[in-house]
Amino acid sequence: MLKSLTEAYDFLEKQKEFRRWKLQNLSVYVCVGTGCTAKGAMKVYNKFKEVIEREGLNEKVDLHKIDEAVHNGVLRKTGCCGRCSSGPLVSVQPYGYFYAHVGVEDVEKIVERTLKRGEVVEELLLIDFETNRRVKSIEDTSLYKRQNFYIMEDIGKSECDSIEDYMGRGGYSSLLKVLSSMNPEEVIELVKASGLRGRGGGGFPTGLKWEATRKSRSQIKFVVCNGDEGDPGAFMNRTLLERDPHLVLEGMIIAAYAIGAQKGYAYVRAEYPIAIQMLQKAIEDAKRLGFLGENILGTGFSFDLEIKEGAGAFVCGEETALLASIEGKRGMPRPRPPYPAESGLWGYPTLINNVETYANVPRIIRDGAEKYRKLGTANSPGTKMFSVTGPVRMTGIVEVQFGTTLRQIIYDICGGLASGEKVKAVQIGGPSGACLPPEYLDMPLDYDTLKSIDAMVGSGGIVVISDKTCMVEVARFFLDFTKRESCGKCIPCREGTAQAYRILEKFVNARANEEDLKNLEFLAKLIKTASLCGLGKTAPNPILSTMRWFRSEYEAHLRGVCPSGTCTAFKKYLVDEKSCKGCGLCARLCPQNAIVGERGKPHTIDISKCIKCGLCAEKCRFKAIKVA
Numbered sequence: 173m174l175k176s177l178t179e180a181y182d183f184l185e186k187q188k189e190f191r192r193w194k195l196q197n198l199s200v201y202v203c204v205g206t207g208c209t210a211k212g213a214m215k216v217y218n219k220f221k222e223v224i225e226r227e228g229l230n231e232k233v234d235l236h237k238i239d240e241a242v243h244n245g246v247l248r249k250t251g252c253c254g255r256c257s258s259g260p261l262v263s264v265q266p267y268g269y270f271y272a273h274v275g276v277e278d279v280e281k282i283v284e285r286t287l288k289r290g291e292v293v294e295e296l297l298l299i300d301f302e303t304n305r306r307v308k309s310i311e312d313t314s315l316y317k318r319q320n321f322y323i324m325e326d327i328g329k330s331e332c333d334s335i336e337d338y339m340g341r342g343g344y345s346s347l348l349k350v351l352s353s354m355n356p357e358e359v360i361e362l363v364k365a366s367g368l369r370g371r372g373g374g375g376f377p378t379g380l381k382w383e384a385t386r387k388s389r390s391q392i393k394f395v396v397c398n399g400d401e402g403d404p405g406a407f408m409n410r411t412l413l414e415r416d417p418h419l420v421l422e423g424m425i426i427a428a429y430a431i432g433a434q435k436g437y438a439y440v441r442a443e444y445p446i447a448i449q450m451l452q453k454a455i456e457d458a459k460r461l462g463f464l465g466e467n468i469l470g471t472g473f474s475f476d477l478e479i480k481e482g483a484g485a486f487v488c489g490e491e492t493a494l495l496a497s498i499e500g501k502r503g504m505p506r507p508r509p510p511y512p513a514e515s516g517l518w519g520y521p522t523l524i525n526n527v528e529t530y531a532n533v534p535r536i537i538r539d540g541a542e543k544y545r546k547l548g549t550a551n552s553p554g555t556k557m558f559s560v561t562g563p564v565r566m567t568g569i570v571e572v573q574f575g576t577t578l579r580q581i582i583y584d585i586c587g588g589l590a591s592g593e594k595v596k597a598v599q600i601g602g603p604s605g606a607c608l609p610p611e612y613l614d615m616p617l618d619y620d621t622l623k624s625i626d627a628m629v630g631s632g633g634i635v636v637i638s639d640k641t642c643m644v645e646v647a648r649f650f651l652d653f654t655k656r657e658s659c660g661k662c663i664p665c666r667e668g669t670a671q672a673y674r675i676l677e678k679f680v681n682a683r684a685n686e687e688d689l690k691n692l693e694f695l696a697k698l699i700k701t702a703s704l705c706g707l708g709k710t711a712p713n714p715i716l717s718t719m720r721w722f723r724s725e726y727e728a729h730l731r732g733v734c735p736s737g738t739c740t741a742f743k744k745y746l747v748d749e750k751s752c753k754g755c756g757l758c759a760r761l762c763p764q765n766a767i768v769g770e771r772g773k774p775h776t777i778d779i780s781k782c783i784k785c786g787l788c789a790e791k792c793r794f795k796a797i798k799v800a
Contacts, residue, residue, distance in 0.1 A: 174462040176470045177352050183461075184339050184348070191340025194265070198229070198246045198287060201263040201328055205252030205414045206407070206446055207568070208259035212275065216260050219279040220247050229287055246287075251332035251415020251450075253310065254324065256568035258298065263328035268309035270328060271296040301565050301587035315566055318585050320547060320573040322555040323412065323419070323531050330416070332450055335457035338418040344463060346537035347422050350429060351471045359430040360386060363533065365541035367553040372398055372489075372526030373630055373706065375552070375619035381523065384513040385431040388521035393433040395424055395475075396517070398494055398526040399440035399447070402486035403602030404653060406633035408557040409527035411569050413440065413447035416531070417454035421477070423530030425463065426537065428475040431523050436477040439494055441484050452479060486657035490705045491524045493659065504659045505705035526631070528557055548574035552618035556629065562636030565590045572617075579613040582636055593638040597722070601630030603650040604710030606717035607643065626717065628710075642736040643722040644729055647714045648676040654711035665708030668699035672715060679729045682741040689726055693719055737799075740784050744800040749774040751796035758788035758797065 174180045202208075202217040224230060230245040253261050258272040264286050271282065271293065278296060285291040297306035302314040310316050310328055321327060331337035338344070350359055364379025385393065397420065401409040412420060424436055440448050455477055458464040466474045480498050488494045488503040495517050497503040516522020532554060536544050545553040552574035558581065561567050565587030572581060578598050582588065589595065597607045600617075606627035608615075615621060622628055637646060655669040675692045678684040696712035696719070703709045719726060728735050734742040747767075752774040759767040759775060766782045769775030777788070777797075789797040 173460065174469060177348060180344070180348055180462070180469050184342075184345060187336050187340040188342070189340075191337060194337075194340075195329065196266050199265040199329070200224070200247050200287065201250040201265070201331075202247070203251070203253050203259060203261040203263075203328070204249045204332065204446070205256075205259075206410060206444075207252065207256035208261055209446060211259045213260040215276050216262070216274055216279060217247070217249065219276045220262075220283070223279055223283045224287070227283060227288070229283070248331045248337075249333050250328060250330055252411040252569060253327050254411075254569040254571075255298070255310070255315070255566065257566055261328070263310070265329055267292070268311070269293075270298050270308070270310040272298045315570075315585055315587070318580065319571050320555050320576075321571055322535060322547060322573075323528065323557060324415070324569070324571050332415050332417070333453055335418055335454065335461060338416070342538065343418050343534070344422055346534040347425055347463065348469075349537060350426050351469060351473065356386060356430045356432065359426065359537070362541055363430075363536060366536045366544045367541075367551070368529070368532055368536060368544075369552060369619060370525060371528035371532070371556065371632070373628070375629060378525060378529055378532075381513060381525070382427065382430055384511070385521050385523040388514050390521050392435075392520045393431055394517045394520060394522040395428045395431065395433045395436040395477075396494070396498070396512075396522055396524045397424055397436070397438040397440075397530055398489065398491065398524055399438055399444070400482045400489045400494060401444075401527075401631060402441065402484070402489050402657070403631050403633045405559060405561040405635050406602055406631045407559045408569060408632050410444050410447050411557070411559075412527050412531055413444065413451050417447075417451045418458070419531045419534060420527050421451070421454050421458055422463075423533035424477065425458075425468075425475055426533050427523055427525070427530065429473055431521075433523065434474060434476070436475065437480050437498055437517075438477060439480045439482055439488070439498060441482040443484055448479060448481065455479070485659070486654070487659045487705070487707050490707060493705070494524070495522065502659075504661045505707075507704065528632075549616065549618045551620050556617070556632055558632045558634050560586050560634045560636065562634075563589050563591055563593060563638050564636050574618040575616045577614050577616055578608070578634070581617075581634065582613070586636075589636070589638060591638070593640060595636060596639040596641055597637040597643060597646070597718075599635040599637060599646070599650070599714070600633070601628040601710075601713070602633045603653045604707070604713050605630050605633070606713050607637065607646060607721070608717070609721040626713070626720075640736055640738065642680070642734055642738045643718045643725045644676065644679050644734075645739060647718045648673065648680055650714040651676060651711065654707065658707065658711075662702075662704040662708060664699050664702040665704065665711065668695055668703075669708070669711055671695055672699065672712065676715075679726065680734075680739045680741065682729070682732060682739070684730060686730060689730065740786075743784050743786075744779065745777050745782055745784065745786070745789060746798050746800055747775050747777055748796045748798050751794050753794055753796070755793075758792055761787050761791055763787070 260274045262271040262274045368378040369375040490505045493503040493505040512522040599607045658665045660666040672695045696715040699712045754772040764781045766778045
């Protein structure tokens with residue numbers, strides 16, 4: 173254990189030296205983030221381990237030893253690289269080669285050709301979507317060049333499970349600076365000057381929240397990390413915890429010092445097992461080296477941290493519901509004020525920020541407020557991580573500075589839509605966000621600009637919606653999620669979302685009328701105004717935004733037409749008599765016996781019996797069944 177700031181600084185310099193050695197010598201980094209692991213990354217990692225040991229390629233370097241921490245081997249685990257659709261990913265240093273879609277069967281040739289001879293395995297290299305050519309390193313791709321990596325530094329060449337590697341990249345130097353030369357008030361003033369805003373939703377100024385918690389009079393205070401990332405299609409927090417848990421941990425320790433907290437909780441949903449595993453190891457390693465616990469580095473400052481696993485309730489992303497869950501109660505929000513900064517966990521002042529917010533803090537301490545503000549816009553400085561999903565060519569995590577447009581993210585970074593379809597809408601801000609039409613693709617992304625059109629950055633989920641999608645169905649889909657996730661405490665949310673969902677069901681099932689359209693709009697506005705917490709207040713956003721910009725689709729459904737042709741209730745299956753050979757296959761397959769006809773003669777479909785399952789059209793060898 174490091175017992176003083178002097179020892180810690182000496183250890184930090186030795187780790188920097190060792191990291192320089194690693195990057196100049198043979199190192200194999202296998203991405204073990206959730207995306208790559210789901211595609212078999214751990215099998216690839218274990219195969220590398222087996223072959224490397226068999227071939228005797230391991231090097232042993234012991235620059236410094238503390239509690240039997242020895243640096244062995246050339247094989248290392250790295251966190252998410254952002255190219256989730258290209259995994260499993262493998263990076264080989266010092267060559268910089270970046271291999272995609274690596275399978276167990278590819279390991280032998282990578283070892284033989286790259287590790288032994290330094291040759292590149294061309295067929296495994298990443299393909300740049302713009303040039304359609306293979307590139308040797310991720311730095312050469314269009315996707316990489318057009319991003320602003322600030323939180324996600326050192327992609328593909330950092331170890332996600334090593335505190336020594338984190339320190340080799342300068343990790344914990346911000347904490348050492350704070351403990352050795354800054355008082356709590358100076359730390360808070362620096363965070364305020366940086367303009368950092370909360371990355372979890374509304375964008376509240378982080379420094380003001382820290383200041384309010386600092387000023388609350390109490391001998392007991394808490395720091396809480398909100399890692400309950402429940403938005404469908406959002407995985408920024410998970411990515412950060414998997415690839416750089418010490419960055420988040422360091423930010424939390426600095427926050428605890430600034431507000432005078434002694435205890436912290438990291439609230440992470442149980443559906444993130446890899447993130448929990450990485451963060452738990454980070455906590456244990458930080459305690460081993462003396463960055464957590466009693467009398468940290470001999471400074472008299474004490475802080476301890478533990479993980480609280482959430483059960484997956486979306487409402488626990490709301491701060492007061494989250495606190496209730498940590499206390500062992502049912503995760504339900506409460507009215508504010510008092511705010512958690514005044515009365516939080518067990519009635520004591522509590523600071524709550526999300527994963528990405530804490531991750532920004534060490535960078536701000538390292539670089540200073542002026543350099544930090546060079547990124548982003550005047551009122552939304554810095555960068556933001558976004559998870560991009562939908563029919564784009566490259567799905568995954570991107571990091572861009574505030575002020576970047578949706579068009580730049582979708583087309584310049586993610587390569588546009590894979591199938592050649594057009595963008596019909598972009599849903600931003602999670603299931604409670606707005607669905608924006610194409611005319612907003614060139615609008616700069618920042619908190620205030622999005623707020624001006626009743627949208628929000630939210631946690632940072634971006635769902636690209638193509639022109640083959642029904643916007644009424646999109647609203648129904650997202651409301652179905654928020655309806656299920658309502659805690660039921662307040663009537664507007666509990667009953668209102670259920671009623672609104674039933675009306676949307678009528679629209680997609682061709683049973684809605686003009687009165688339903690009026691009632692839906694009235695209900696959405698009522699829920700937004702009268703609900704207790706953020707879940708209820710934002711749940712109607714998909715309805716209100718689609719009614720604002722795609723109202724014609726609702727009106728078309730009233731006329732019996734789904735413009736996108738995707739709502740099953742509006743489809744009619746008809747037999748083309750000229751193409752039908754009378755083979756009878758469709759009649760034998762139909763579960764409703766709705767198809768009749770003599771063998772060898774054209775068949776007909778009884779519309780009153782047809783349930784529009786589409787099986788007949790799918791199986792007809794002569795394409796004789798048409799969809800109207």
